Amino acid sequence: MDYIYVLDLIGTLVFAMSGALAADEYRLDFFGASVIAFVTAVGGGTIRDVLIGSTPVGWMEDLNYLYCIGAGVVVAWFFKSWVQKLRRTLFLFDTIGIGIFTVLGLTKTLGLGLAPIVALLMGMVSAVFGGVLRDTLTNEIPLIFRREIYATACLSGGLVYLLAQGAGLPDQWCLLLGAGTTIALRVLAVLRGWTLRQ
Amino acid sequence: MDYIYVLDLIGTLVFAMSGALAADEYRLDFFGASVIAFVTAVGGGTIRDVLIGSTPVGWMEDLNYLYCIGAGVVVAWFFKSWVQKLRRTLFLFDTIGIGIFTVLGLTKTLGLGLAPIVALLMGMVSAVFGGVLRDTLTNEIPLIFRREIYATACLSGGLVYLLAQGAGLPDQWCLLLGAGTTIALRVLAVLRGWTLRQ
Amino acid sequence: MDYIYVLDLIGTLVFAMSGALAADEYRLDFFGASVIAFVTAVGGGTIRDVLIGSTPVGWMEDLNYLYCIGAGVVVAWFFKSWVQKLRRTLFLFDTIGIGIFTVLGLTKTLGLGLAPIVALLMGMVSAVFGGVLRDTLTNEIPLIFRREIYATACLSGGLVYLLAQGAGLPDQWCLLLGAGTTIALRVLAVLRGWTLRQ
Numbered sequence: 001m002d003y004i005y006v007l008d009l010i011g012t013l014v015f016a017m018s019g020a021l022a023a024d025e026y027r028l029d030f031f032g033a034s035v036i037a038f039v040t041a042v043g044g045g046t047i048r049d050v051l052i053g054s055t056p057v058g059w060m061e062d063l064n065y066l067y068c069i070g071a072g073v074v075v076a077w078f079f080k081s082w083v084q085k086l087r088r089t090l091f092l093f094d095t096i097g098i099g100i101f102t103v104l105g106l107t108k109t110l111g112l113g114l115a116p117i118v119a120l121l122m123g124m125v126s127a128v129f130g131g132v133l134r135d136t137l138t139n140e141i142p143l144i145f146r147r148e149i150y151a152t153a154c155l156s157g158g159l160v161y162l163l164a165q166g167a168g169l170p171d172q173w174c175l176l177l178g179a180g181t182t183i184a185l186r187v188l189a190v191l192r193g194w195t196l197r198q
Numbered sequence: 199m200d201y202i203y204v205l206d207l208i209g210t211l212v213f214a215m216s217g218a219l220a221a222d223e224y225r226l227d228f229f230g231a232s233v234i235a236f237v238t239a240v241g242g243g244t245i246r247d248v249l250i251g252s253t254p255v256g257w258m259e260d261l262n263y264l265y266c267i268g269a270g271v272v273v274a275w276f277f278k279s280w281v282q283k284l285r286r287t288l289f290l291f292d293t294i295g296i297g298i299f300t301v302l303g304l305t306k307t308l309g310l311g312l313a314p315i316v317a318l319l320m321g322m323v324s325a326v327f328g329g330v331l332r333d334t335l336t337n338e339i340p341l342i343f344r345r346e347i348y349a350t351a352c353l354s355g356g357l358v359y360l361l362a363q364g365a366g367l368p369d370q371w372c373l374l375l376g377a378g379t380t381i382a383l384r385v386l387a388v389l390r391g392w393t394l395r396q
Numbered sequence: 397m398d399y400i401y402v403l404d405l406i407g408t409l410v411f412a413m414s415g416a417l418a419a420d421e422y423r424l425d426f427f428g429a430s431v432i433a434f435v436t437a438v439g440g441g442t443i444r445d446v447l448i449g450s451t452p453v454g455w456m457e458d459l460n461y462l463y464c465i466g467a468g469v470v471v472a473w474f475f476k477s478w479v480q481k482l483r484r485t486l487f488l489f490d491t492i493g494i495g496i497f498t499v500l501g502l503t504k505t506l507g508l509g510l511a512p513i514v515a516l517l518m519g520m521v522s523a524v525f526g527g528v529l530r531d532t533l534t535n536e537i538p539l540i541f542r543r544e545i546y547a548t549a550c551l552s553g554g555l556v557y558l559l560a561q562g563a564g565l566p567d568q569w570c571l572l573l574g575a576g577t578t579i580a581l582r583v584l585a586v587l588r589g590w591t592l593r594q
Contacts, residue, residue, distance in 0.1 A: 031548060035547075046447065050446055055449025055451075056447065056448045060510050060514045061510075063514075136532065137528075
C-alpha cells in the first residue's frame with residue numbers, strides 16, 4: 001500500500017502549505033508560520049493519537065512527516081506568489097489528503113479494538129481538527145463551524161469504509177471507496193456551495 | 199452505585215444540550231453545534247483522562263455517553279423553543295452533573311494512586327473544562343474566568359469528599375457529601391450572585 | 397544536579413507569577429488568575445508529556461511544582477505593586493526558566509528513545525507552549541507568533557545541547573551550554589529588539 005503512504009505524505013505537505021499561507025494573512029513571522037503549518041498538518045492526527053492512547057504520537061516515529069512539513073513551509077514562505085497561482089492543484093491535494101487522513105485515522109482506531117462509531121469520529125478528527133486548531137490559534141471562530149460540509153464528507157467516507165468492510169470487500173477496496181467518497185463529497189460541496197445551515 | 203451512573207449520563211446529556219444551545223447563538227450549523235455539544239459534555243473528562251494517562255479516554259469505552267450526547271444535540275437542535283422553557287430544570291441537572299463529574303473525576307484519579315491534591319484538581323477539571331473548551335472554541339474569554347464561583351464549588355466539594363473519606367465514612371456517603379457540597383454551593387452562588395472578583 | 401532542579405522550580409514560580417499578572421490585565425478573578433498561572437507554568441511540559449506518552453504528566457508526580465505555582469499566584473495577586481517593581485529580576489528568572497525548561501524537555505524526550513529532531517521540538521514546546529496556551533485562553537493571538545525570537549532561542553539552545561552531547565562532553569557541560577545559549581540569545585534579542593518578521 002505504498003501509494004497510500006505517498007498520498008498521506010503529499011497531503012501533509014499540502015496541509016502545511018495551507019497553514020503557512022493562512023499564517024501569512026495574520027502577519028506572523030517565519031516561526032509563527034511554521035507552528036501554524038505544523039499544527040495544521042499533524043494536529044488532527046496528534047489529537048487522535050493522544051485520545052486513543054497511541055503515544056508517542058505518529059509523527060514522532062516517522063520523520064518523513066516532519067520533513068514534508070518543513071518542505072511545505074519553506075515553499076509556501078519563499079514562493080508565495082507562485083503557490084497562490086496553484087490554488088486549484090492545492091485544493092485537489094488538500095482534498096485527497098482529507099480523504100486519506102480520514103480512512104487512515106479510522107483504521108488505526110479500529111486496530112486498537114475500539115468501536116466502529118469511535119473509529120468514525122477519530123477518522124473525522126484526524127482529517128479536520130488540524131484546521132480547527134489552526135483557526136483557534138489564529139483566534140478565528142473555526143471555519144468548519146460556519147461553512148462547508150467538510151466534516152460531514154469525512155464521516156460519510158468513514159461510513160462507506162465501514163460498510164465496505166462489513167460487506168467483506170478486500171482492504172484496498174475499502175480504502176479506495178472510503179477515501180473516494182470523502183473526496184467526491186468535498187469537491188461536490190465546494191462546486192455547488194452546499195451547506196448544512198438551516 | 200447505579201444511580202450515580204444514571205446521574206452521570208443525565209449530566210452528560212444536559213451538558214450536550216447546553217453546548218448545542220450555546221452553539222446556536224453563534225449561528226453554527228448542525229455539525230458545529232454537535233462538535234460544541236460533544237466538547238462541552240466530555241471535554242473535561244477527556245482532558246483529565248489524557249493527563250492522568252487513562253487512555254483510550256473514557257467515552258470511547260462506554261458508548262452510552264456518545265448516545266446521550268447524540269440525544270442531547272438532537273433535542274436541543276430540533277426543539278429549541280421547548281428546551282428554552284425548561285431553563286430551570288436544565289440548570290438543576292447541569293448542577294447535579296457538575297457535582298457528579300467532580301466526585302467521579304476525583305475518585306478515578308485517586309484510583310491511579312495519585313496524590314489527593316492532584317485528584318482535587320482533576321475533579322475540578324472534569325467538571326469545568328468542558329465549558330472552558332467550549333468558550334475557547336467559540337472564541338470567548340472563558341466565562342469561568344470572569345464570573346461565578348463555579349470551579350470553587352467543585353474544589354470545595356472535592357475537599358469535602360476527601361475529608362469524609364479521611365474520616366472513614368463509607369464510599370456512598372463520601373460521594374453524596376462531596377457532590378452535595380458542590381451542588382449546594384453552585385445553587386447558592388447563582389441565587390446570591392457571589393463572585394470572587396476583588 | 398540539584399541546582400538544576402532548584403532553578404527549574406524557581407522558573408516554574410516565576411512563570412506562574414507572570415501568568416497571574418497577565419490574568420490581572422483581563423480583570424479575571426482569583427480563580428481565573430490561578431488557572432492562567434497554572435497553565436503558563438506547566439502547560440508546556442504538560443503538552444510535551446502528553447505527546448511523548450509520559451503520563452501521568454510530570455507535575456502530578458512531584459508536588460513541589462504545584463506548591464511553587466501556588467506560591468507564585470499568591471505573591472503575584474497580593475503583592476502586585478511590589479512584584480511589578482521587580483520586573484528586571486523576574487525577566488532574569490523567566491529567561492533562566494526558559495533555558496532550563498528547554499534542556500530538561502529535550503533530555504526527557506531523548507530518554508524515551510525518540511529522534512534528536514523530535515527532542516529539539518519537545519524542548520521548545522516545554523519552554524514556549526505554556527505562554528501560547530495562556531494567550532489562547534485569554535483570547536489573544538499568541539504573542540510568540542508575532543514578536544520576539546523567543547522560540548528560536550530555545551531551538552538554538554537545544555541544538556547546542558545536542559552538538560555538545562555529540563562531541564562527547566559530560567552531561568553537566570551539555571546542560572550548561574544548552575541552557576546558556578537559550579538564555580543569552582533571549583537576553584540579546586530583547587536588548588536589541590531582534591525579530592524574524594520579514
